[in-house]
Amino acid sequence: MRIAVIGAGGVGGYFGARLAAAGNEVTFVARGRHLEAIRRSGLVVHSPLGEFRTSPESVVASISELGPTDLVLVAVKLWDTESVAEQLRSSAAHEAPVLSLQNGVHKDAVLRGRLTDEQVLGGVCFISAFIEEPGVVRHNSTLQRVVLGPYRTGRSGISRTVLATLRDAGIDAEESDDIERAIWEKFVFLVGLSATTATIRQPIGVVRADERSRRLLRDIMAETVAVAKASGVRLDSGFADAQLAFCDTLPAGMTSSMHNDLEKGNRLELPWLSGGVVDLAGRLDVPAPRNGTVTDILAPYVLGRPAGS
Incomplete structure (x- = not known):
């Protein structure tokens, strides 16, 4: 070809x-x-x-x-x-x-x-x-x-x-x-991984080991599942918990491309990840406070390292 x-x-x-x-x-x-x-x-x-x-x-x-x-x-x-x-x-x-x-x-x-x-x-x-x-x-x-x-x-x-x-x-x-469902299944995991590793600035092993950051990871994914279901995508209600269990199988040092971009001072895909969840949630009248907080925390870095930092 x-x-x-x-x-x-x-x-x-x-x-x-x-x-x-x-x-x-x-x-x-x-x-x-x-x-x-x-x-x-x-x-x-x-x-x-x-x-x-x-x-x-x-x-x-x-x-x-x-x-x-x-x-x-x-x-x-x-x-x-x-x-x-x-x-x-x-x-x-x-x-x-x-x-x-x-x-x-x-x-x-x-x-x-x-x-x-x-x-x-x-x-x-x-x-x-x-x-x-x-x-x-x-x-x-x-x-x-x-x-x-x-x-x-x-x-x-x-x-x-x-x-x-x-x-x-x-x-x-x-x-x-059902390719739309397959795309959303990855998106749920990707939003959780990118949001937590970038805001906490640590790999997944650190995130999942602490009770509160582990709950944050689960909540972020659960909000994304709720948005998917409200959009008509056929995801199981327990999908966030299944993805959390999957996170336990990942190498402890695994991180996300958004975390790497943050560390390098590069532009972030935040508006299409947690920010995208927040936008879709607003249109569908679905609460997404955890993704909203992540979006607020990382907002100064969306276009790269802030001047003077």
């Missing part, structure tokens, strides 16, 4: 490199020092599953430089989603199916609102990977899972084609017959 990967960070870089190694024609859209490093030496991925290197010709600086494309993978930060959708509409890739591997529950609504509704496949990924240095992505474990599925039943054929392509590349992929 001819595959465009918009965003060559940990997620896009890893999955794009795996797809390229399997013989697909992959073009990354990157920027800055990362772009220049890939142009010099290709993108290198270090992983417990092997090392992958793409060719220096595999990257462009703009969506406008893409040619005809069979599949677009979106892996940018959430604040860039609208811009990506607008640029795709006027590019040579404008008719390709689009699969977002971004965090959150808002991203597909943005894409579906600006592209044709039939184009957008629902998707969610599970991976720990990051840019170690320009041109180099580090994959931390053997976990590299993608769940995808169509929002419209008439697109199941395309969903299966993409599924087969991912599996042929050695990626752990599966199709869901």
Whole structure:
């Protein structure tokens, strides 16, 4: 397949490199020092599953430089989603199916609102990977899972084609017959992990070991479940407790990308995580005080480290 990967960070870089190694024609859209490093030496991925290197010709600086494309993978930060959708509409890739591997529950609504509704496949990924240095992505474990599925039943054929392509590349992929629920299931966990590790500024082991911060983690996830159910998503009432038990199985040192971004002084995806829960809760008249407090605490850091700090 001819595959465009918009965003060559940990997620896009890893999955794009795996797809390229399997013989697909992959073009990354990157920027800055990362772009220049890939142009010099290709993108290198270090992983417990092997090392992958793409060719220096595999990257462009703009969506406008893409040619005809069979599949677009979106892996940018959430604040860039609208811009990506607008640029795709006027590019040579404008008719390709689009699969977002971004965090959150808002991203597909943005894409579906600006592209044709039939184009957008629902998707969610599970991976720990990051840019170690320009041109180099580090994959931390053997976990590299993608769940995808169509929002419209008439697109199941395309969903299966993409599924087969991912599996042929050695990626752990599966199709869901309720992709919206699958996305929300990850979102519940992600909001809890990101909110607590960022506000407490400690990894999950510290959060879950203290009685009060453990209750905070559970409450944040329970609020997110309540918002999901009010939105019509079929989550079990006990899902937050199940996710809390799952948190007990995680490595004690595990943290979140939002915690890492906070520590580095980078912009935060807070408005689409706890902030997104608060916004949806307000529209649905569902209480979300714990997520509201997290949003208030981290508000000064949303655009990066405050001046003078």
